[in-house]
Amino acid sequence: MQIVLNCLSLTSFYLCFALGLALVFGVMRIINFAHGEFFMIGAYVTYFCVATLAPQIGGPSAWLVGAIVAAAVTGLLGAVLYRAVVVPLADKPLAIFISTLALSYVLQTIVVQIFGPVGLSISPPLRGVVSVGGAILPASRVMVIVAAAALSTGLWIYLMRTEPGRRIRAVAQNPRGALLQGIKTRNVGNLTLIIGSGIAGICGASMGPISQISPYMGGPALWKAFIIIIVGGIGNVWGAVAAAAIFGVLDTLMSQFGGGRFLALTSAAIMLFVLSVKPSGLFGEKE
């Protein structure tokens, strides 16, 4: 039971992080390297809110405010990124990729200047543990599971059941066709990047209390997310969900049974194997 819970917890984190990346890629065919830094900024914004507001309004509500502000800040960053980089460089994926890579260094330096290079920790909004069937899980980890579930369900409903969501799906399937149907693809692109970046911010807010936050926390998370979206099929949001589950279970089991040091090797081997068998990923369509 404990293992199942750990699997669920890790899967939730992977999912939360890869979701925004996969959404942005699926709709606009761009890879946002600064996604990891958006995640990191989300965590720092939450840290700031919790540190300043918690004495007045209490831990949980301060965290909630932090998560909302984090989503707003990273969403805004997404909008700026869209205007400043994605629009001028439309249809040049490599140029966009390198620009976002460069942006990630700019953001990292700014955060180091404001908060210092040393790791900080956010005091968890919920204390105590939850026990399910004899297994225990810290409440803040439960929060990550809840956040990931809420985010993915919310995104699913948004994409499948609402008008803007339908527009996003139309652009993802066929940008030119969508344009011919009178959809403003620019607005959709902007919206997608805002949502994707906002998800990164919320992810940072929910992961912050579990692990230490540092200006360099984006890198390792991004690396895993790249592997997840490659294995799942780049741009396929549901493929990302499946791959997150695969790696969530696999990584938990490996750490459990003493194979933790070979995690990176195994993940990369799986990725390379999937690429050799099916270059478009497990659930990706051929381009």
Next chain:
Amino acid sequence: MMGALHRDIATIIIVGLALVVGGLVGTPYILGVLIIFGMVSILVLSYRTITTMGGWSFAHVAIMGIGGYSVAIFSKAPFEVPVLVAVALGGVFAALFAAILSWPVLRTRQYYFFLSTFAAGEALRQCFIQIKEITGGTAGIAFIARPGILPDPSSAFQFLWLVAVILVLLGLFYAALDASDTGKKIKAVGEDEALSSSLGIDAWALRALGFILGSFGAGIAGGLFASYNGIMSPSDINAMLMFKIVAACVIGGTARFSGPLLGLLFLTLIEEIFRFVPEFVPMIWGALVIAAIILSQRAGGGLKLRKVINA
């Protein structure tokens, strides 16, 4: 095309001479900067060869690490291979690794290519950390010798000579490759793979060749780095160096050899100007790269870079 080949050869020889002359007149500090510049020049030139096949790899620095660890391991007991031979071995191992990697990775294009090389490179770095028995874990391997072939191995100036000679030799090799039929075919594949395949060119093999030969240079540079620093550890394989290489190629353009080298010179000058506030260097580099990319798109043809970054 002969003109272009001559220009590339001239570029290489000028850089080699400039390194040695700079080392003659410079202070010990400048000598150190020049040695690093020479070694990163090897990385940048070999990286340019990879970009000609149409893919921007993000595993270059990790592959460089293979060269570094080869020297660290083979120059010591029980192998005790001469350091320069170990450096060459490092290049071969790096090329071999690239050959193995090219099977899965070169089936991918564009986004898949840079994501999968990025992930593969990071995995390689993790392996260097985790396989402690061979690589010494995070501490790495220390006390790596300088090449015994030098009359005075401890002299930095003589090491600079060695770096300059290797840079020129490798540069001439890459220039010859660039101007050869094979090199032209690699470029053709890079520019339009479908068209090249329809003309009967084996696109996959040529892309793999570009990747393997480029990685060979990375292995050599890694070996020199390890020998110069006297230590090889996973922290030598950092994202910042990878970014420096990509940024040099972006800022300078990759059409000719002079582009990446000028880009590198520019980045190195910035690094040295701001060396009293090193924490701001990544931000300045980053801002410059974004500005260079966006301005070159706006200029619409003025800068060399435009052609490169259209990928």
